[in-house]
Amino acid sequence: MAxxxxxxxxKNHCFEVExxxxxxxxxxxxxxxxxxxxxxxxxxxxxCTVHMNGEAIKSCTVxxxxxxxxxxxxxxxxxxxxxxxxxxxxxxxxxxxxxxxxTPGMIMSVAGLLKNNPKPxxxxxxxxxxxxxxxxxxxxxxxxxxxxxxxLLATQKQSR
Amino acid sequence: MHxxxxxxxxxxxxxxxxxxxxxxxxxxxxxxxxxxxxxxxxAQPTHLIDIGGIEALKGISLKAGxxxxxxATRHVEVANSPVVKRAIPALAYxxxxxxxxxxxNRGTMGGSLANNDPAADYPSAALSLNATIVTNRxxxxxxxxxxxxxxxxxxxxxxxxxxxxxxxxxxxxEKFPHPASGYAMAGAFxxxxxxxxxxxxxxxxxxxxxxxxxxxxxxxxxxxKALEALQLEAADLNEDMHGTKEYxxxxxxxxxxxxxxxxxxx
Ligand SMILES: Cc1cc2nc3c(=O)[nH]c(=O)nc-3n(C[C@H](O)[C@H](O)[C@H](O)COP(=O)(O)OP(=O)(O)OC[C@H]3O[C@@H](n4cnc5c(N)ncnc54)[C@H](O)[C@@H]3O)c2cc1C
Ligand code: FES
Ligand code: FES
Numbered sequence: 001m002a003x004x005x006x007x008x009x010x011k012n013h014c015f016e017v018e019x020x021x022x023x024x025x026x027x028x029x030x031x032x033x034x035x036x037x038x039x040x041x042x043x044x045x046x047x048c049t050v051h052m053n054g055e056a057i058k059s060c061t062v063x064x065x066x067x068x069x070x071x072x073x074x075x076x077x078x079x080x081x082x083x084x085x086x087x088x089x090x091x092x093x094x095x096x097x098x099x100x101x102x103t104p105g106m107i108m109s110v111a112g113l114l115k116n117n118p119k120p121x122x123x124x125x126x127x128x129x130x131x132x133x134x135x136x137x138x139x140x141x142x143x144x145x146x147x148x149x150x151x152l153l154a155t156q157k158q159s160r
Numbered sequence: 161m162h163x164x165x166x167x168x169x170x171x172x173x174x175x176x177x178x179x180x181x182x183x184x185x186x187x188x189x190x191x192x193x194x195x196x197x198x199x200x201x202x203a204q205p206t207h208l209i210d211i212g213g214i215e216a217l218k219g220i221s222l223k224a225g226x227x228x229x230x231x232a233t234r235h236v237e238v239a240n241s242p243v244v245k246r247a248i249p250a251l252a253y254x255x256x257x258x259x260x261x262x263x264x265n266r267g268t269m270g271g272s273l274a275n276n277d278p279a280a281d282y283p284s285a286a287l288s289l290n291a292t293i294v295t296n297r298x299x300x301x302x303x304x305x306x307x308x309x310x311x312x313x314x315x316x317x318x319x320x321x322x323x324x325x326x327x328x329x330x331x332x333x334e335k336f337p338h339p340a341s342g343y344a345m346a347g348a349f350x351x352x353x354x355x356x357x358x359x360x361x362x363x364x365x366x367x368x369x370x371x372x373x374x375x376x377x378x379x380x381x382x383x384x385k386a387l388e389a390l391q392l393e394a395a396d397l398n399e400d401m402h403g404t405k406e407y408x409x410x411x412x413x414x415x416x417x418x419x420x421x422x423x424x425x426x
Contacts, residue, residue, distance in 0.1 A: 002166065019166040019208075020198075043196050044340070046262060055236075055265045061195045062266065065166045066188075066210060112261065130342065131260025 006070050008033065009077030017064045024048045024059035026067070027074060035075040035104045039133070046132030049105035049112075050074045056112030058131070075104035078111065086152035087111050087145075096145035098136035106132050110146050119150055161198050168210045172321065175211050176296055179317045182207045187319060189232055189271035192263050217270070217321055222247050227325040231270025239264060248289070250331040250349070250423075254281050257335060259342045270320040273305070276312050276367065278398065279343035283368040285325075285333065288349035288360035292324040299324075308367040329353025332423035334415045335363065338402060345403060346411035350419040352382060359416055364397050364408040374416055383426045384417040 005014045008031050015030045027036050027050065039047030041060050048060040051073040078085035087110050090096070097103045106129070113120060113128035120128060125146045134142060167185075169175035179185050185207035188194055197203050211217060217232035220241050227247045229238060238244050239256035258264055258272075258281050272282040273293060285291070286302040293300045296319045305313050314320070335347030344363030348371075351358050357378040359371045377386045394409040403411070420426075 018163070020161050020163055022195075041199065043192065043263070046260070049262060052265075056262050057265050058262045061191060063166060063188075063191070063195070063208075065168070066191065066212065068168070109261065128261060131262040 002065055004064050004068050006067050006072055008072045009074060019065060021064040022060055023062040023064050023067050026064040027059060027072070033074050033076050037101055037104055039101065044133065045102070046109060047102055047105040049108040049132065051108060051112065056109050075107060078107070085111070086156055087114070087149040090145040090148035090152055094141050094145035094148050096137060096141040102132060102134040106134065106142060110149055113146070114150055114153060118153065120146065162201060162204045164205050165207045166210065167207055169214055172214055172216055172296060172319065175209050175214065175319060178207065178209050179319070185209055187211050190234065190267035192267040193271060193275050193277070211319070220244060222327070225327050227327050228322050229269055229325065230322050231320040232268050235264035235267050238269065247327045248325055248331060250333045251285055251325065254285050254333045257281065257337065269323055273323065274312060274314060274320055276306055276310055277343070278309055278365065278367050279363040281335065281344060281347060281362065284347055284349035284360040284362035286323065287368050287370060288351040288358045289325055289331065290358065291326070293320055294322040294324060295320050306368050330423050332419040334418040334422065336411050336415055346408050346415050348412060348416040348419045350416065350423055352423060357382065361412045364412040366398060371416065378420065382420065382424045384421040387413060387417050387420065
């Protein structure tokens with residue numbers, strides 16, 4: 001057992017975990033934030049995607065102890081003051097989810113993509129979402145939602 | 161997953177000492193290969209030594225025609241580095257095509273080379289450019305480093321600290337990615353300078369290898385057409401549910417032609 005201190009969605013936490021505990025299990029079981037999903041547990045599907053120090057990572061493929069001192073953002077951390085994040089708004093407006101299982105990871109990946117590339121082309125969107133699988137939507141509306149997100153984020157920036 | 165003790169190394173010395181103290185210890189860099197391996201119970205180390213936080217193993221620098229990249233430098237850093245893009249653009253491009261963004265945000269150059277997966281991308285660049293693998297003990301040229309399926313010249317207690325890439329001439333990389341994982345079904349890294357041309361093929365065989373016939377043909381004429389008449393020997397190539405030996409032989413040729421066309425504009 002070992003101690004992990006980290007920040008999740010701006011809140012400081014300290015947990016006792018087993019050395020082999022995965023970050024996703026710390027998030028779901030210890031911090032009780034179950035928005036982050038486990039789809040494959042084999043680094044393929046991206047349902048477990050969260051941000052670690054501002055970068056999208058697969059939390060099923062990082063040990064909790066590797067995140068010692070890190071700042072983690074999960075899907076629960078995106079909405080501010082009861083208002084959905086622009087990427088979340090775009091996903092609802094564009095009908096970019098059906099069962100919703102992939103959605104938290106998908107949204108975290110899109111947020112990561114747009115941070116590095118605020119106006120991606122279609123090709124860049126496909127390449128940027130290669131780490132996330134969706135079994136329902138056929139991706140068409142997800143790509144639409146990424147473009148909508150880009151627009152919303154741009155207007156949000158302007159109005160600030 | 162079997163239980164193990166996690167050790168965070170702050171310095172290279174700490175990592176080396178811990179590695180020497182425990183015969184069944186393993187290094188953990190990005191974890192993008194090792195953690196899935198542990199989950200599948202294909203390895204059972206007693207200790208994991210996390211070298212991901214050692215500053216001395218990180219960073220990119222260009223000096224006297226050599227691009228030096230620390231072993232713990234992540235794929236995303238190589239892909240986005242203005243220094244790498246200017247010095248060896250094909251290397252930055254290669255890094256941008258590894259797996260997916262989440263994998264590139266964690267995985268490292270040292271981990272990829274030490275693992276020597278037969279379908280990994282970096283080994284082809286290292287062999288084609290004959291990069292030098294620097295360890296905590298010695299320097300190993302790529303020609304001597306790769307020894308077939310998941311096998312390298314590294315001793316069990318040796319740590320890659322950096323990789324030195326010669327900056328000379330032109331190079332290009334093309335791969336046909338497996339549609340699910342992104343690993344190369346076949347990939348070709350072609351490097352050309354005044355000393356000659358080297359072609360390294362990954363994904364097709366049990367380990368990265370040089371395609372000598374293609375090198376000779378390109379030595380005479382740096383042109384994709386020069387490869388037209390060649391056929392890569394299929395007998396020793398990989399065969400699995402994703403493709404036959406013959407399919408991979410052809411794919412490797414197509415990737416080599418594309419890389420040559422990219423490099424030479426012909
Ligand atoms: C979904 C997915 C897709 C992927 N797609 C690709 C792809 O398209 N192309 C590709 O090339 N790779 C791909 N990979 C593998 C990825 O590039 C890994 O990052 C890389 O192979 C290993 O690097 P790592 O830093 O994660 O190493 P780890 O997983 O931490 O370690 C791998 C091995 O190397 C050893 N090691 C690590 N660092 C050192 C060092 N400095 N010195 C000595 N030994 C060391 C470890 O002990 C371990 O045995 C993919 C991985 C995943 C999960
Ligand atoms: S659960 Fe982590 S990638 Fe699928
Ligand atoms: S909405 Fe069902 S998996 Fe994506």
